Amino acid sequence: MTERLYLEDLQVGQRFACGRHALDAEQIKAFAREFDPQPFHLDEDAARGTFFGGLAASGWHIVCLTMRMIAEKVPFAGGLIGGAAEITWPQPTRPTDVLEVVSIVMEVTPSRSKPERGMALLRTETRNQKGELLQIFTAKCVVPRRPKAS
Amino acid sequence: MTERLYLEDLQVGQRFACGRHALDAEQIKAFAREFDPQPFHLDEDAARGTFFGGLAASGWHIVCLTMRMIAEKVPFAGGLIGGAAEITWPQPTRPTDVLEVVSIVMEVTPSRSKPERGMALLRTETRNQKGELLQIFTAKCVVPRRPKAS
Numbered sequence: 001m002t003e004r005l006y007l008e009d010l011q012v013g014q015r016f017a018c019g020r021h022a023l024d025a026e027q028i029k030a031f032a033r034e035f036d037p038q039p040f041h042l043d044e045d046a047a048r049g050t051f052f053g054g055l056a057a058s059g060w061h062i063v064c065l066t067m068r069m070i071a072e073k074v075p076f077a078g079g080l081i082g083g084a085a086e087i088t089w090p091q092p093t094r095p096t097d098v099l100e101v102v103s104i105v106m107e108v109t110p111s112r113s114k115p116e117r118g119m120a121l122l123r124t125e126t127r128n129q130k131g132e133l134l135q136i137f138t139a140k141c142v143v144p145r146r147p148k149a150s
Numbered sequence: 151m152t153e154r155l156y157l158e159d160l161q162v163g164q165r166f167a168c169g170r171h172a173l174d175a176e177q178i179k180a181f182a183r184e185f186d187p188q189p190f191h192l193d194e195d196a197a198r199g200t201f202f203g204g205l206a207a208s209g210w211h212i213v214c215l216t217m218r219m220i221a222e223k224v225p226f227a228g229g230l231i232g233g234a235a236e237i238t239w240p241q242p243t244r245p246t247d248v249l250e251v252v253s254i255v256m257e258v259t260p261s262r263s264k265p266e267r268g269m270a271l272l273r274t275e276t277r278n279q280k281g282e283l284l285q286i287f288t289a290k291c292v293v294p295r296r297p298k299a300s
Contacts, residue, residue: 035214038221038229051231051292059232060214064185067210071188079188081201082209084238142201 004077006146007118010108018073018101018124021065023057025095031061056092062099062135063087066126069101074122077146082139090133097128106138110145117144154227156296157268160258168223168251168274171215173207175245181211206242212249212285213237216276219251224272227296232289240283247278256288260295267294 025044032041036058039046047055071080093099107121120143126135175194182191186208189196197205221230243249257271270293276285 035218036221037218040229040231051228058217059235060210060217064210064214067208068185068187071186078201079190081190082239084236085209086234086236088234089232 004075005143006077007108007110007120007143008146010076010105010120010143012105012108014105016070016074016103018066018069018103020101021069021099023065023093023095023097023099025055028055028057028061028095031064032058036060052092055095057094057097059087059089059093059135062089062093062126063137065099066101066124066135066137069099070103070122070124074103076120076141076143078142078144080139081142083142085137085139087135087137089135093128093134097134099134100127100129101125102127108143115145116147117142119143153225155225155293156227157258157260157270157293158296160226160255160270160293162255162258164255166220166224166253168216168219168253170251171219171249173215173243173245173247173249175205178205178207178211178245181214182208186210202242205245207244207247209237209239209243209285212239212243212276213287215249216251216274216285216287219249220253220272220274224253226270226291226293228292228294230289231292233292235287235289237285237287239285243278243284247284249284250277250279251275252277265295266297267292269293 040050040052041058044055103124106123110118120141124137190200190202191208194205253274256273260268270291272289274287
């Protein structure tokens, strides 16, 4: 069991390697059927004549796979709880991509009004096996402060 | 079949009613097992002692359900293709919530460099049956311009 990290344990620049996930066409289509049923996520032939020029993963699929990886590897006390997030997708994700995820602490801010917690700004980058940036995902996370010994 | 909308067909303030979806505890847990396996999304008892004080849906679950609803109801020509998105969750989503989704066009901007397309900023609000705002999801969408008659 990894040690749980409280706000006091976090530092700007701290990095978490969150591992790898190999994508494939079947995963892309299964996610799309459930949550983003558009031709360029569902079928190679239909995708050819679209903006993407071929099968591409839903951006939300990449977010969800990334979320699972950081939920397992970023051990904030109390869990990963976000109130807001920003996402950009610099390029499409393809069926042959192997995702590699790294999270970096960008800011650590104690709450002014709630002495028992604070906010950590976490930037998570998802790249493929060529090092190409597929997604930048920045989230404001609620992190508890270490309880005082009683 | 709904008429497909090109950039020229969009106006600031244009609204799309995207329908309703009734959530329940089983859907929340099934999504969490696959993409966000944290105690407050997986189990009522484990959720009680957490930040949420009871079972709450993963924010990404609400995004994905919202995405499916807008993919079916916002008929941009070429599909719904986003390069960036911002999301906030003003309050947790609970197993008894019935989601209601409305999208509003906030900006329409022709591309300076690409004459065949432009950008629409789409704000999508997800509320529950009490009208409480659960999620605001703003996305920059790529929208093609209407092809000239040849």
